[in-house]
Amino acid sequence: MPRISAPTVAEHRAAQMRVLLDAARSLLAETGRPPTFAALAERAGLARPSLYQYFRSADDLLLAMVEDVFPRWSATVARAMDAAPDDRDRVVAYVRANLELVAQGEHALATALATIGPTNAVMEGSRAMHDELVRPLGDALQALGARDAARSAELVNAVVNSASRMIEFGTPLDDVWSSVEELVAPFLDRLADERGDAQGLR
Structure with missing residues (x-):
């Protein structure tokens, strides 16, 4: 089980989702284009495969x-x-x-x-x-x-x-x-x- 940074798995997941959405918002605001998974992973400080735990596509x-x-x-x-x-x-x-x-x-x-x-x-x-x-x-x-x-x-x-x-x-x-x-x-x-x-x- 991956290490979590919140009291529960659910809270950790919600916090990570917030980080990802904020990163995606900033990328969209900067470029006017859909954020790629590679760019989003870099901006959020996560490994790209981790994104598929939150977004299927x-x-x-x-x-x-x-x-x-x-x-x-x-x-x-x-x-x-x-x-x-x-x-x-x-x-x-x-x-x-x-x-x-x-x-x-x-x-x-x-x-x-x-x-x-x-x-x-x-x-x-x-x-x-x-x-x-x-x-x-x-x-x-x-x-x-x-x-x-x-x-x-x-x-x-x-x-x-x-x-x-x-x-x-x-x-x-x-x-x-x-x-x-x-x-x-x-x-x-x-x-x-x-x-x-x-x-x-x-």
């Missing part, structure tokens, strides 16, 4: 990367929204967290995976991530009193997508964020004011 590795990238994105945005004090700020947190992830290179990584990964797996992962992201955004907009929360959520996402492209083309995050706030904040403030009026708070 190159497609299996790509599928594992897809399953790792998309949920992590959703979880990061969800944490930001959960930390916001009210529904208005939940929407702001949604937009800001997405743009920060783009600035960190996560969107480019997801795009690269969508280009090179297994088609069905990537499509399913993308759809699942989109649904996970839009659902709490729609809930926050509905709570604010948006007349059509689903449509408003898609429009907010359109702003996020356009802002994301600006960041990827080199515009600093802070500059993009200033423009995004100018567009989104008045809409959210109006919803918050109208909700306050409807509840007799103003």
